[in-house]
Amino acid sequence: MSKALLDIKNLHAEIEDEGKAILKGLNLTVNAGEIHAIMGPNGAGKSTLASVVSGKDGYEVTQGTVEMDGQDLLDLDPDERAKEGLFLAFQYPVEIPGVSNINFLRTALNEIKEYRKEDPISAKDFMALVREKSKLVELDSKLASRSVNEGFSGGEKKRNEIFQMAMLDPKVAILDETDSGLDIDALRIVAAGVNKLKNENNAVILITHYQRLLDYIVPDYVHVLADGKIVKTGDKTLALELEEKGYDWLTEEKTV
Amino acid sequence: MTLVLSKKMDTFLSELTVPSNEIQSNIIEQLKGMDFPTSRDEYWKYTRVGKISNTKFSNTTAPSNEIDVAAHLVSDNYIVIENGTIRTELSQTNSDFAINYKDATEVNHLVNLDNNNVFTAINSGLFKEAISISISANQAIEKPLQLVFVSTGESNIANNRILVEAGKSSSASVIISNISNKANNCFNNTIIEASVAENAHLTLHKIQNESATNLSVSTEQVRQAKNSTFKINTFTLTGLLVRNNINIAVEGENCETYMNGAIVSAGKQHVDNHTFVDHQVPNCYSNENYKYVMDDQSTGVFNGRVIVQKDAQVINAYQNNGNILLSDNASINSKPELEIYADDVKCSHGSTTGQLDEMALFYLQARGISRENAKKLLVSAFIGEVISATNDDTVIELIQQLLSNEYGWEFA
Numbered sequence: 001m002s003k004a005l006l007d008i009k010n011l012h013a014e015i016e017d018e019g020k021a022i023l024k025g026l027n028l029t030v031n032a033g034e035i036h037a038i039m040g041p042n043g044a045g046k047s048t049l050a051s052v053v054s055g056k057d058g059y060e061v062t063q064g065t066v067e068m069d070g071q072d073l074l075d076l077d078p079d080e081r082a083k084e085g086l087f088l089a090f091q092y093p094v095e096i097p098g099v100s101n102i103n104f105l106r107t108a109l110n111e112i113k114e115y116r117k118e119d120p121i122s123a124k125d126f127m128a129l130v131r132e133k134s135k136l137v138e139l140d141s142k143l144a145s146r147s148v149n150e151g152f153s154g155g156e157k158k159r160n161e162i163f164q165m166a167m168l169d170p171k172v173a174i175l176d177e178t179d180s181g182l183d184i185d186a187l188r189i190v191a192a193g194v195n196k197l198k199n200e201n202n203a204v205i206l207i208t209h210y211q212r213l214l215d216y217i218v219p220d221y222v223h224v225l226a227d228g229k230i231v232k233t234g235d236k237t238l239a240l241e242l243e244e245k246g247y248d249w250l251t252e253e254k255t256v
Numbered sequence: 257m258t259l260v261l262s263k264k265m266d267t268f269l270s271e272l273t274v275p276s277n278e279i280q281s282n283i284i285e286q287l288k289g290m291d292f293p294t295s296r297d298e299y300w301k302y303t304r305v306g307k308i309s310n311t312k313f314s315n316t317t318a319p320s321n322e323i324d325v326a327a328h329l330v331s332d333n334y335i336v337i338e339n340g341t342i343r344t345e346l347s348q349t350n351s352d353f354a355i356n357y358k359d360a361t362e363v364n365h366l367v368n369l370d371n372n373n374v375f376t377a378i379n380s381g382l383f384k385e386a387i388s389i390s391i392s393a394n395q396a397i398e399k400p401l402q403l404v405f406v407s408t409g410e411s412n413i414a415n416n417r418i419l420v421e422a423g424k425s426s427s428a429s430v431i432i433s434n435i436s437n438k439a440n441n442c443f444n445n446t447i448i449e450a451s452v453a454e455n456a457h458l459t460l461h462k463i464q465n466e467s468a469t470n471l472s473v474s475t476e477q478v479r480q481a482k483n484s485t486f487k488i489n490t491f492t493l494t495g496l497l498v499r500n501n502i503n504i505a506v507e508g509e510n511c512e513t514y515m516n517g518a519i520v521s522a523g524k525q526h527v528d529n530h531t532f533v534d535h536q537v538p539n540c541y542s543n544e545n546y547k548y549v550m551d552d553q554s555t556g557v558f559n560g561r562v563i564v565q566k567d568a569q570v571i572n573a574y575q576n577n578g579n580i581l582l583s584d585n586a587s588i589n590s591k592p593e594l595e596i597y598a599d600d601v602k603c604s605h606g607s608t609t610g611q612l613d614e615m616a617l618f619y620l621q622a623r624g625i626s627r628e629n630a631k632k633l634l635v636s637a638f639i640g641e642v643i644s645a646t647n648d649d650t651v652i653e654l655i656q657q658l659l660s661n662e663y664g665w666e667f668a
Binding site: 054055056057078079081082083087088090093094096097098099103104105107109111112117128147164168197242 | 318613614615616618619620621622624625626627629630633634636637638640641
């Protein structure tokens, strides 16, 4: 059996200030080499899960643990989690005027390398890496040198997320509704990129509303998240079933 | 009505030696009837000058032998001025600019006391030698002239007077660096008078990098003749109290006027920029962009005044002031003032003050960049816009180096 890369146990989290519980005892184990899809109705806590695991401010974990490759994540700052090998592809990538994509990625990559006590990447090797990885998601190299996400189309922003994922080579990547706002061609490109990056040593978690994405990135497991918990786990056929029946039968089943 | 005269001015002047000529003696006599501005004066509402008015400065300190300006030099054509005294033996000039040193008797229109500006009067009454810089007609000078004003020692005052005449169809730039060498509580009082002749292009870069205890008041009086372009870029990095007054009279048609400011403050710094563009005639363009990044308990003032006079039609005047407060204790007072007396004009002004974008910070952190470095990236980007607008690689490089030295910011 392969090792657990991400291990979430009994995770409870609430929105700070409001004290509103969102995650209510979530368990999830993701092993190396696996792709997991997390689906669920609006307001189930899917994006909160991504935020809590990546360390975004504004949430309080009241119970439970999150470990990545044996390392407790909850005590780490967001950047330290990234340095440990976590990657979050944002649902809404942020535009940062004046900060070039290239400059910020080199800063990130070198900080990560320093954290891992590796030598910084040379400018030449870095540019070669940019060229190689931007091809993966068919990202125009001109976009790579522009300000982060500024003036990018919806599709370009999502491709830029996967380009960054490719550059940083994470152990665990959480893709938060990466398919939203993508036309079918962009979806294919993004999915192909993710499939190429996927290998036996890393893992991908897809948070999505739609089965469509899973035609292109085939998951090993599909989980249904409802009311802050995983209420059902199955293989890829579960996604098709959800597409057909919606979520009501699951939430009702629970109450019966 | 009784006139109560403050003794402050007498005390302020008590240790200062006035150059021996009738003109300056008269100015000092008039000055004794004047008082320092207080927060009751609208023009000085947010800036208190007690640190200046309560200090007995000296202007007779002997020049020091060890002056280090190397780190600030970006031109091989430069003049070093220590505490208001021109150090020709430390300077190196070529014939690009016609440079003359003039005492008060050789300077026309020495002072305009009508506006009751105490600091102008102090400067006029006390400066030793004015630096007169002329650019001949039709001359395009590629390399800038750099004036390096160095404060040294304890409680010294420097009264610097600079006259710039940009001749018809000339083009040139002057870099003004204000720096310190082992200086404490020194006061730099500078006046630059510039006239930009028909069709001329003149750029002034002001780089203010004084010690953390130094005080500075500087005033630029500029006149633009028709078809001329004037740019002034102000970079304030350090200094306890910094007050800049820029007054530009646009007297000819088809002029362009640019004012850029990048201000970085920390500790207990106070930085005040008052700018004034007087559009007296039609068909002109002015653009102003000042950005402040303020940390700790530092305070800032931005007051941008634009007048479009009656009959000065077809004026395009734009003004922007953006501020980022890095600390809960930093503050800024921003006041755009547009007075428009013509009816066919386009004027805009905007002022924004806020913190760094938390979403952007988290985004950068989620990619592995520490919060500290993420802040530096965002701040560099914010202020980098103003710095790159100077369009002068030498100046950009110097500013970036100084910002890296002072604040650890890296640009790319």
